[in-house]
Amino acid sequence: MPAERRIKIASDVDIVAARQSGREVAAILSFSSSDLTVIAAAISELARNIYAYAGTGEIVVSLEERNGRRGVRVVARDDGPGVADIALALEDGYSTSGSLGLGLPGVRRLMDEFEIQSEPGKGTVVTLWKWAR
Amino acid sequence: MLVPILKQGDYLIASIQSSLADADLIRLRDQLVEQVGRYRSRGVIVDVTVLDVMDSFAVRTLSTLAQMIMLRGAETVIVGVQPDVAFAMVQLGLTLDNVKTALDLEEGLLYLNSRAKRGRSGAG
Numbered sequence A: 001m002p003a004e005r006r007i008k009i010a011s012d013v014d015i016v017a018a019r020q021s022g023r024e025v026a027a028i029l030s031f032s033s034s035d036l037t038v039i040a041a042a043i044s045e046l047a048r049n050i051y052a053y054a055g056t057g058e059i060v061v062s063l064e065e066r067n068g069r070r071g072v073r074v075v076a077r078d079d080g081p082g083v084a085d086i087a088l089a090l091e092d093g094y095s096t097s098g099s100l101g102l103g104l105p106g107v108r109r110l111m112d113e114f115e116i117q118s119e120p121g122k123g124t125v126v127t128l129w130k131w132a133r
Numbered sequence B: 001m002l003v004p005i006l007k008q009g010d011y012l013i014a015s016i017q018s019s020l021a022d023a024d025l026i027r028l029r030d031q032l033v034e035q036v037g038r039y040r041s042r043g044v045i046v047d048v049t050v051l052d053v054m055d056s057f058a059v060r061t062l063s064t065l066a067q068m069i070m071l072r073g074a075e076t077v078i079v080g081v082q083p084d085v086a087f088a089m090v091q092l093g094l095t096l097d098n099v100k101t102a103l104d105l106e107e108g109l110l111y112l113n114s115r116a117k118r119g120r121s122g123a124g
Helices: A012-026 A033-054 A104-110 B022-038 B056-071 B083-092 B105-123
Strands: A004-009 A057-066 A069-078 A113-118 A124-131 B005-008 B011-015 B043-047 B075-079 B100-102
Touching: A004 A012, A004 A033, A012 A033, A012 A057, A012 A069, A012 B022, A033 A057, A033 A069, A033 A104, A033 A124, A033 B056, A033 B083, A104 A113, A104 A124, A104 B083, B005 B022, B011 B022, B011 B105, B022 B043, B022 B056, B043 B056, B043 B105, B056 B075, B075 B105, B100 B105
Parallel strands: B011 B043, B043 B075, B075 B100
Antiparallel strands: A004 A057, A057 A069, A069 A124, A113 A124, B005 B011
């Protein structure tokens, strides 16, 4: 499955581009319109985190096949300050900025699988999967 | 992307036409807050029917917009949140607290009209 889109995140306009690209890639599979919205919303939040906390980074959306299932994989990567306490960042209601926080618990709820790799000073990579029904 | 703002009687109606970047939403907020004063409007309707995603920034900005409009003495109704968008918002834990929502533009106008009627009879 060759479809892959790579979107550089460096401004607020890129956030819109990222979620639209994600929706386009996911639409190749038989996702419901609700799932497409969920995928776009998750991408929007991750792109927003990149823009807000790291300044720049990228979102890569691709199709993946595993154990006979087909789905979409979203990778959000940045070289920003990183997340010091990942467990804490995954708790509902946690925020470092006094706003709505990283929104990671919500993003995790939206998708089927969620992975995060981060260390202070070494950036963050968040990977999400959503499988088509 | 500019959002057209229509003045209809005592109300301002902003119909979002396409996906908006953050700066566009901020501009819409500031324009509405300013125009409520210029036109002495009683109510503001923001139609989000075409938005296919409402993320944390969009929800926060609409919430701020409604509070600013309230401080200016008018009321805001957000109309047209689509079912899929509502689902994603709930999953993300995003809420429009203290903001009036209505199904569509028609319901939004009915709501504002009923408020205006009650306001007049209350004063008289």
